[in-house]
Amino acid sequence: xxxxxxxxxxxxxxxxxxxxxxxxxxxxxxxxxxxxxxxxxxxxxxxxxxxxxxxxxxxxxxxxxxxxxxxxxxxxxxxxxxxxxxxxxxxxxxxxxxxxxxxxxxxxxxxxxxxxxxxxxxxxxxxxxxxxxxxxxxxxxxxxxxxxxxxxxxxxxxxxxxxxxxxxxxxxxxxxxxxxxxxxxxxxxxxxxxxxxxxxxxxxxxxxxxxxxxxxxxxxxxxxxxxxxxxxxxxxxxxxxxxxxxxxxxxxxxxxxxxxxxxxxxxxxxxxxxxxxxxxxxxxxxxxxxxxxxxxxxxxxxxxxxxxxxxxxxxxxxxxxxxxxxxxxx
Numbered sequence: 001x002x003x004x005x006x007x008x009x010x011x012x013x014x015x016x017x018x019x020x021x022x023x024x025x026x027x028x029x030x031x032x033x034x035x036x037x038x039x040x041x042x043x044x045x046x047x048x049x050x051x052x053x054x055x056x057x058x059x060x061x062x063x064x065x066x067x068x069x070x071x072x073x074x075x076x077x078x079x080x081x082x083x084x085x086x087x088x089x090x091x092x093x094x095x096x097x098x099x100x101x102x103x104x105x106x107x108x109x110x111x112x113x114x115x116x117x118x119x120x121x122x123x124x125x126x127x128x129x130x131x132x133x134x135x136x137x138x139x140x141x142x143x144x145x146x147x148x149x150x151x152x153x154x155x156x157x158x159x160x161x162x163x164x165x166x167x168x169x170x171x172x173x174x175x176x177x178x179x180x181x182x183x184x185x186x187x188x189x190x191x192x193x194x195x196x197x198x199x200x201x202x203x204x205x206x207x208x209x210x211x212x213x214x215x216x217x218x219x220x221x222x223x224x225x226x227x228x229x230x231x232x233x234x235x236x237x238x239x240x241x242x243x244x245x246x247x248x249x250x251x252x253x254x255x256x257x258x259x260x261x262x263x264x265x266x267x268x269x270x271x272x273x274x275x276x277x278x279x280x281x282x283x284x285x286x287x288x289x290x291x292x293x294x295x296x297x298x299x300x301x302x303x304x305x306x307x308x309x310x311x312x313x314x315x316x317x318x319x320x321x322x323x324x325x326x327x328x329x330x
Contacts, residue, residue, distance in 0.1 A: 029060050031213070049070065072085075103211055105126070105208070113168055122201060196235075262275075
């Protein structure tokens with residue numbers, strides 16, 4: 001038996017020992033949800049599949065229950081609100097989060113979980129690979145690339161698909177993650193949280209399919225895109241306050257100096273200040289620049305404190321694969 005085969009058997013045993021939970025947030029997915037539940041029950045027979053219905057008006061609940069899922073409801077509208085409830089309610093060792101639209105490859109889940117356990121990671125993201133133009137619209141592809149590039153620039157490069165809705169998490173990630181967003185921005189928040197705390201993560205390419213006939217996307221290319229961009233800027237402000245407010249301060253200071261230079265030259269040459277309102281404006285902008293930089297310094301201290309609290313909550317949880325290591329040492 002080759003080393004690769006032995007490693008594969010060990011990985012299968014490690015996955016089999018885990019309490020697995022498949023989390024499926026759902027809103028009006030009657031056409032696809034049964035297929036999602038069946039596919040993940042086949043790919044992960046030992047897992048419990050949880051479908052959280054988010055005020056669906058079609059037969060989503062009945063279809064999910066008939067397919068064998070544990071069905072629960074979350075009344076607060078929005079994917080982020082559903083994920084918050086799921087992370088709070090469900091107890092497991094490994095969590096698989098996936099959309100209920102049957103566009104993701106369920107058979108990739110065991111490999112993603114094995115990678116999480118083998119390398120003791122906290123998040124494995126399924127990077128979408130598609131051949132069908134209908135699966136991933138050009139506008140969504142472009143928007144994803146722009147947003148991913150922006151996140152890479154601000155928080156560091158780690159992912160090629162930050163908006164993927166198919167992810168595997170360790171328990172310590174799920175139970176220490178403060179979900180703040182309410183909608184489709186949740187994927188961005190999950191990504192930034194991992195990058196900000198420098199958590200061990202990975203990305204695995206997986207197939208991505210077009211929606212089933214009768215299933216409609218809930219995404220708005222422009223509306224959700226702007227909300228996601230706003231989330232990134234908000235997270236940048238809260239997680240990188242020094243850089244954010246210093247940039248504003250430098251911009252205000254540069255404008256102030258640009259306005260003040262002609263006034264100073266005129267005063268030096270003629271001894272008068274001919275444009276007093278402009279001089280007052282320049283002084284006000286410079287004061288605002290100082291205030292902005294001071295605010296950045298203060299908020300940076302606050303952010304460091306919040307980051308320490310997040311890390312302490314994270315470290316309270318056991319690392320994935322830790323039981324296996326203890327057994328091997330014993």
